[in-house]
Amino acid sequence: MNELASESSAQTEQIWAGVDIGGSKILAVCVDENTNVLARAQSPSPAAHGATAILDAAAEAVRVVLARAGGTCRGSNFQGIGVGAAGVIDPEAGTVLAASGSFPGWTGTKITPELAARCDGLPVATDNDVNMLLLGEIFAGGDTPVRHALAVALGTGVGGALLVDGALLHGGGPGAGEIGHIGRFGDAPCTCGQIGHLESYASGRSIARRYTEGSGEQADAAEVAVRAGAGDPVAVRVFAEAGTHVGAAIADACGLLGIELAVLGGGVAGAWPLLEPAMKRSLAERPLLTGRSVEVRPARLGELGIAVGAALHARSKCS
Ligand SMILES: [Zn+2]
Numbered sequence: 001m002n003e004l005a006s007e008s009s010a011q012t013e014q015i016w017a018g019v020d021i022g023g024s025k026i027l028a029v030c031v032d033e034n035t036n037v038l039a040r041a042q043s044p045s046p047a048a049h050g051a052t053a054i055l056d057a058a059a060e061a062v063r064v065v066l067a068r069a070g071g072t073c074r075g076s077n078f079q080g081i082g083v084g085a086a087g088v089i090d091p092e093a094g095t096v097l098a099a100s101g102s103f104p105g106w107t108g109t110k111i112t113p114e115l116a117a118r119c120d121g122l123p124v125a126t127d128n129d130v131n132m133l134l135l136g137e138i139f140a141g142g143d144t145p146v147r148h149a150l151a152v153a154l155g156t157g158v159g160g161a162l163l164v165d166g167a168l169l170h171g172g173g174p175g176a177g178e179i180g181h182i183g184r185f186g187d188a189p190c191t192c193g194q195i196g197h198l199e200s201y202a203s204g205r206s207i208a209r210r211y212t213e214g215s216g217e218q219a220d221a222a223e224v225a226v227r228a229g230a231g232d233p234v235a236v237r238v239f240a241e242a243g244t245h246v247g248a249a250i251a252d253a254c255g256l257l258g259i260e261l262a263v264l265g266g267g268v269a270g271a272w273p274l275l276e277p278a279m280k281r282s283l284a285e286r287p288l289l290t291g292r293s294v295e296v297r298p299a300r301l302g303e304l305g306i307a308v309g310a311a312l313h314a315r316s317k318c319s
Contacts, residue, residue, distance in 0.1 A: 015071060016318065017062045018311025021054060021085040021111075023047045023102045023156065028061035029307040031315075033139045037304065039068035042050040046293075047086075050105040058083070074118040080123035080318025081308035082109055084132030088175040091168075094126035095264070100157065100191075111254050114150035125317035129306045130177070131160035131168050132266075134300050136261045136309030138163060149261040150253050151308060152179055152246060152300075154268035158199040164257060179253060185245045189237050198249045200209060202242040210238045225271040242268070243275035247282025247296075254294045255286075265299035272298045 013032045021026040025045050030038045040287065041064040046053035047058065062081055063073065071078050087106055089101035094112025116124045134151035148167040153159040158180030162169040180199035182190050188200035188210070200206055204221035211217070211224045214234040228235035232241045250262045264272070299305050 005251050007135075007137035012073075014070060014077050014319070015066075015075075016079050016082065016311045016314040017065055018082045018084070018132070018307040018309065018314060019058050019061055019115075020132070020310065021045070021083060022129065022306070023086060023100075026054070026061050026072070027303065027307050028058070028065040028080045029094045029304055029311055030065045030071070030305060031308065031311040033264055033315075035067035035308065035312065037308065039065050040304065040307070041065040041068060041193030047103050047106070051109040053305065054103075055109070055114050055118060056108070056110070056111065056315065058115055062119055064245055071305075073122055074120070078122065080125065080314045081115060081119060082132070082314030082317070083115065083124060083126040084129040084306040084310040084313075085111055085126060086129050089126060089131075090268075091125075091127045091170055091172060094124065097173075122313070123318035125314050127310075127313055128159075128161065129213070130161040131170075132307075132313060133265050133299065133301075134161040134263065134309065135168065135263070135312050136307075137250075137299055138261075138262045139309050141300060141313050142152045142306060143167060146260045149178075149263065150179070150250065150257075150259045151265060152250065153266040154202055154204070154242075154246070154270075155266035156204050156279075158203045162257065163252070164258075165292050175242045182252070183245065183249055185248065193271035198245055201245045204266075207238055207242060207268065210241070211235055214238065221268055223272075225268075225274060228271070228274050236274070239271060239274035239289065240278040244282045247279035248286065250279075251283050251288070259294060263297045263299050264295060265305055269291055269298050 025097040027042045088097040099106035111126045112124045130153045140198040152163040153264045159177030160177040184196040190197040190200045207221040224235045
């Protein structure tokens with residue numbers, strides 16, 4: 001994928017927009033048929049101001065990214081909009097079924113029709129943000145796509161997504177793949193009200209909390225990573241615990257579903273060198289019945305991953 005490829009290609013080829021609706025930013029990209037990113041646009045997320053503000057910002061990001069790619073919502077080559085949104089999403093209706101407290105008023109929002117109404121009635125396809133991250137990682141990289149994969153998003157919380165038999169697994173809820181809320185890895189409290197979940201150890205919020213508990217000092221996850229890199233033993237331990245439990249959760253998912261590839265995304269995964277040794281040890285201690293090994297790697301698309309995956313989702317749903 002060539003980021004920010006020639007703008008002229010938008011004049012003739014079919015193009016799609018993808019929008020990442022998150023708690024800190026709204027990020028839109030425009031891609032062509034070969035998943036070249038023609039343009040991007042980003043603004044701070046108004047998540048704290050409610051659904052209308054979020055939808056308005058998403059629509060504006062689409063208009064800006066299309067203008068930067070040389071198109072408009074009414075352009076004949078513009079095929080549709082994909083959305084990767086925070087929360088548990090009903091992908092058929094494009095509706096938010098549940099959302100965290102950082103998104104007041106987001107639950108119940110009908111993203112697909114509301115965004116279409118703001119964008120000249122264009123087709124819109126909506127799914128969960130980690131699902132879109134996984135789509136982007138599997139189908140935008142140019143590799144032969146694997147058919148069974150897992151994404152673990154280590155952000156403020158821990159999200160997950162599953163690709164099974166070549167298709168995203170939504171489950172009956174939907175809400176399949178919520179790997180952050182499985183396991184009993186210890187007694188640390190989880191945001192969901194239970195204890196010992198993966199999110200209790202491997203989210204940015206948990207890493208910060210556990211560092212403070214161990215050191216008596218306040219630091220966010222990024223600062224804990226810096227301190228771990230400098231040899232702070234508490235910081236090193238907190239990241240090693242996170243890596244150990246991520247490895248165990250991946251091993252469980254692989255044993256259950258025959259996963260071939262696990263991709264780690266989210267801001268905490270940027271501390272890959274701090275997580276990898278313990279994670280690999282944990283995986284090695286839990287060999288699969290088949291004896292095969294599982295590939296685990298950091299996400300490649302960086303901050304564009306969710307938006308690019310959403311654009312690919314639009315390409316499959318809105319053509
Ligand atoms: Zn939980």
